[in-house]
Amino acid sequence: MRLISWDSAGLLMRLAQILHLHGSRAVWWQQHGARLIDALVISGTAIVLTLACALAWRFTGPRRTQSAFAGGLLVAVFGLSSLVYATVSLPNLVPNSNRLLQSLPRFSGPIYADAGTANILTYLTHYHLRRVQSEVALGHPIIDNLLVHHRGCIVINQPQLDMLQADGVPSSATAYHLLQNHPPGWHVVLQFAAEQNPLEYVGVLCAH
Amino acid sequence: MHEPSEEDAIERPGLSSAEFSSAQPAPSISRRVVAGLLLGVVSFALILRLLNFQGFAGGDDSAYIADGYLVAHGHFLPGPNQWDVRTGLIAPTALAIRLFGLHDWSITLYPMLISLLSIPLIYLLGKELFDQRVGLIAALLLACFPLDIMYASLVYPDLPAAFYGGLAVLLAYRSGKANSRRMAAYLSAGCGFCLLIAYLNWEAYIVFTPICMLATWRRNGKSGAGRVLVLLAVLAIGLVAECLLYWHAEGNALFRLTALHNHTAAQPATSLFHFIVQWPVVVFNPGYPEVFFYAVLTVWAVVALRSHIVRFEDWLTVIWLFGTCLVFAFAVIKIHPLIPLLQVEPRYLHGIQYPAVLLIAAALGNLWQRARSKQCV
Numbered sequence: 348m349r350l351i352s353w354d355s356a357g358l359l360m361r362l363a364q365i366l367h368l369h370g371s372r373a374v375w376w377q378q379h380g381a382r383l384i385d386a387l388v389i390s391g392t393a394i395v396l397t398l399a400c401a402l403a404w405r406f407t408g409p410r411r412t413q414s415a416f417a418g419g420l421l422v423a424v425f426g427l428s429s430l431v432y433a434t435v436s437l438p439n440l441v442p443n444s445n446r447l448l449q450s451l452p453r454f455s456g457p458i459y460a461d462a463g464t465a466n467i468l469t470y471l472t473h474y475h476l477r478r479v480q481s482e483v484a485l486g487h488p489i490i491d492n493l494l495v496h497h498r499g500c501i502v503i504n505q506p507q508l509d510m511l512q513a514d515g516v517p518s519s520a521t522a523y524h525l526l527q528n529h530p531p532g533w534h535v536v537l538q539f540a541a542e543q544n545p546l547e548y549v550g551v552l553c554a555h
Numbered sequence: 556m557h558e559p560s561e562e563d564a565i566e567r568p569g570l571s572s573a574e575f576s577s578a579q580p581a582p583s584i585s586r587r588v589v590a591g592l593l594l595g596v597v598s599f600a601l602i603l604r605l606l607n608f609q610g611f612a613g614g615d616d617s618a619y620i621a622d623g624y625l626v627a628h629g630h631f632l633p634g635p636n637q638w639d640v641r642t643g644l645i646a647p648t649a650l651a652i653r654l655f656g657l658h659d660w661s662i663t664l665y666p667m668l669i670s671l672l673s674i675p676l677i678y679l680l681g682k683e684l685f686d687q688r689v690g691l692i693a694a695l696l697l698a699c700f701p702l703d704i705m706y707a708s709l710v711y712p713d714l715p716a717a718f719y720g721g722l723a724v725l726l727a728y729r730s731g732k733a734n735s736r737r738m739a740a741y742l743s744a745g746c747g748f749c750l751l752i753a754y755l756n757w758e759a760y761i762v763f764t765p766i767c768m769l770a771t772w773r774r775n776g777k778s779g780a781g782r783v784l785v786l787l788a789v790l791a792i793g794l795v796a797e798c799l800l801y802w803h804a805e806g807n808a809l810f811r812l813t814a815l816h817n818h819t820a821a822q823p824a825t826s827l828f829h830f831i832v833q834w835p836v837v838v839f840n841p842g843y844p845e846v847f848f849y850a851v852l853t854v855w856a857v858v859a860l861r862s863h864i865v866r867f868e869d870w871l872t873v874i875w876l877f878g879t880c881l882v883f884a885f886a887v888i889k890i891h892p893l894i895p896l897l898q899v900e901p902r903y904l905h906g907i908q909y910p911a912v913l914l915i916a917a918a919l920g921n922l923w924q925r926a927r928s929k930q931c932v
Contacts, residue, residue, distance in 0.1 A: 386841055386842045386843070386844045387841060390844045391841075393844075394848070426599065426695075428699070429603050429701060430606075432845070434606055436844070439609055439610075439612050439613070441610065463614065466617035467611065467613040467617070469617075470620060474624060
């Protein structure tokens with residue numbers, strides 16, 4: 348149950364054009380733009396509410412010493428800013444894997460995924476899923492070996508790869524862009540925009 | 556920060572003597588009203604946490620939940636890593652899975668209950684260390700704290716460890732005020748037990764031990780040596796019991812240390828400079844909305860209260876805040892890899908959320924008290 352303020356791909360791309368983001372900065376925006384907008388909305392709301400209530404405190408004279416009025420200002424600042432946080436903050440990464448789970452029975456052979464996605468899929472199946480193999484963060488040379496062996500399917504979960512990268516587990520540009528730049532012998536069988544970032548994708552490539 | 560007396564007029568330059576002499580003490584609120592207010596705050600807190608319900612995140616929580624699942628089905632044996640030794644979190648998760656099955660709501664039942672219980676806890680801390688008004692303000696602030704809202708429905712050890720650490724400080728402080736030696740001993744034992752549970756949730760919270768020792772050592776002429784000994788004895792018994800259990804299960808009494816060393820030794824080293832610089836980058840970063848606003852407020856509170864820190868309780872809260880910060884930022888690196896803290900993540904700030912929220916509440920209460928004093932003048 349969230350009020351969406353950041354899930355417009357059009358808005359994010361328009362902002363990238365306005366800010367003249369190209370090359371590596373455009374890639375950074377693709378990975379972090381949605382999160383940045385979300386954070387600025389939440390933090391900005393808290394600051395605006397604080398300033399508004401500080402002004403109300405400053406200019407209300409004797410009324411401000413009344414407990415009810417002072418308490419009301421506190422509830423307005425902290426209660427409203429926390430409501431904004433609770434309803435606007437980004438969803439976690441599980442919904443993406445939920446969508447993947449619905450399609451997994453279609454794919455034959457082993458399924459290779461990053462550690463985070465593999466953990467989520469294993470949990471969602473109540474630890475009964477055996478076909479998904481965790482391949483850390485699909486960095487080199489893991490992804491190179493998988494592509495060469497030409498077997499099974501590879502799950503590319505771009506937001507999850509970002510998270511692993513931020514945790515110090517290096518991924519690879521090859522894996523991150525595999526849905527767009529897949530080598531011969533592999534085809535994309537499933538692709539959808541990530542729940543928390545419309546500029547990133549989650550998908551599955553399978554060997555022919 | 557408390558009802559002013561004549562001595563305070565000399566020690567507290569923040570207000571003039573005219574303001575002190577005319578200052579009206581905050582009226583005491585009846586128990587029924589306090590209970591009603593706390594119930595309202597807890598209800599609002601529950602709504603916020605349900606609106607932001609997380610469940611399973613796929614990070615470190617996957618390890619704790621998997622371990623809990625294995626414990627619930629009788630197959631668990633801890634491995635040499637940092638996750639498997641956090642039995643303070645794994646055991647309640649296993650119990651919930653055993654009772655209610657594996658669902659998002661069942662695995663997060665424990666942190667959710669702890670998060671809601673932390674609201675009356677911080678009220679009691681605020682009431683004991685400052686006054687009733689500060690306690691109520693702190694309860695509202697903690698209910699609305701985004702970091703707490705987020706982790707109330709995630710299976711991570713930080714929130715429960717912080718709760719037991721805060722409870723330990725409260726019990727330690729109350730033991731120093733106890734009227735009878737028996738009650739003081741019980742409260743000190745309870746403090747030691749809470750420290751043990753906090754440690755079993757996340758080993759870094761062993762650093763709360765000196766804070767509890769300080770909290771129980773009051774300036775009223777009574778020596779706190781006996782209370783400190785009871786506190787340390789209970790904690791030591793718990794640690795020895797854990798060692799014996801690991802010796803029985805794994806053949807290694809120091810299995811926890813071995814597991815932590817094994818986990819962190821393989822990770823890339825972080826330079827001390829990088830680690831220290833990372834803290835303000837993370838804490839005062841609007842890109843981390845779960846901590847940014849409260850971090851800024853904490854700095855404001857410390858600056859606003861700098862000339863009002865005169866009582867033992869004021870110093871205790873400040874030392875609790877800065878001492879924990881310093882240990883997490885500096886000392887942990889020195890004792891790496893015993894306590895793995897290689898990355899800087901906002902959730903580590905759970906360790907200082909209680910003193911930070913108390914100081915913010917005290918500063919807000921002081922602001923209101925000053926307005927009343929000026930009104931009377």
